[in-house]
Amino acid sequence: MKSWTLASAGNGLALVLALLSLCTMAYFGYQFYLEPKPDIANVFTGAGAVSAASISALVAFRSVAIVEESQRPYPYPYIDIKSRYGLSLIKIKNAGGSAAHRVYLEWTDGPPSLRQGPNSEAQPLQFAGDETQAIAVLMPGEEQATMLGVHHWVADRIKANPRELRGQVVYQDVKGDTCRLPFFIDTSFYQWALADETELLKAHNAMTHVPDVLTQMSKSLEQISKSLKS
Known part of the structure; x- marks a missing residue:
């Protein structure tokens, strides 16, 4: 309220x-x-x-x-796939105009299992997961992040467990009042983005073979044309 x-x-x-x-x-x-x-x-x-x-x-x-x-604080979580090459991060950024204190996340259905473990097992995401793990302060424009895992692993986990990443960001403003901000983390970009950074290299390599393929097609068409005329 x-x-x-x-x-x-x-x-x-x-x-x-x-x-x-x-x-x-x-x-x-x-x-x-x-x-x-x-x-x-x-x-x-x-x-x-x-x-x-x-x-x-x-x-x-x-x-x-x-x-x-x-001028109010506005801490909001999102998934970042651009800051680290080949890695997916979850970040909480304060997009407001004043500091947010004691920032943590309350997930609607509990913390999602989106963190890649040492043996590629799925672990619950405990980043700012409760009041004991709250971020002490987020200044305007400041953000805190933690790694989820490599892109293709996170994409596979989201496809295997298609739950909505919803909840509330709990924080205190400069007056010490506790505020709750509903959030929704969009993961739809994993459906069309490159899941593995090597795919871009593979696509580039395939493009270099296009002229050779076109040359072969041209020769085949010439042979077919000669066969039809004879």
């Missing part, structure tokens, strides 16, 4: 004033239609001024809310 802030409180107050002023304008506008009097017109005009001011306040408080939101 989000805590109340100056922007949210002001936004709520401005919204209430805007609704009340609009209702007042509608009521006294109808009264002026039935019985045009200067006093009714003055009330209608005053309600219009309050309505305009309330709408301006809504825009201003919305801008403040956006700034406040950008």
Whole structure:
């Protein structure tokens, strides 16, 4: 649950004033239609001024809310396959504007078995797995990582156990309040990405043989053409 802030409180107050002023304008506008009097017109005009001011306040408080939101910590986990050649890493990065303290993950169905052991056995992922293993602090833009395993092993594990990697990131903000952020780690890229770094070399080697194959095809077509003419 989000805590109340100056922007949210002001936004709520401005919204209430805007609704009340609009209702007042509608009521006294109808009264002026039935019985045009200067006093009714003055009330209608005053309600219009309050309505305009309330709408301006809504825009201003919305801008403040956006700034406040950008300054909150935003730790989020993801799988990185580019930082280390041939290896898959899981990282938690703070993409927010302030420090996140005591960061750890609460998996929906328990820690997934996505860590490659010494003998290529599947081990539970204990990286920041509970409060005792929490990351002490993540500054804005900072990240912590641990290795899952080689690409093809992780890809095979995900295909063998196609569970969704969901849960909550638990952390404390600068005020010491405990926050929970739902997360979902996407693994769909393993379906189309190169599972083994040697596949790229194999593909490059196969491309070098394309001219020879085309030459052989051309010779075969010439022989077929001569056979048809004779």
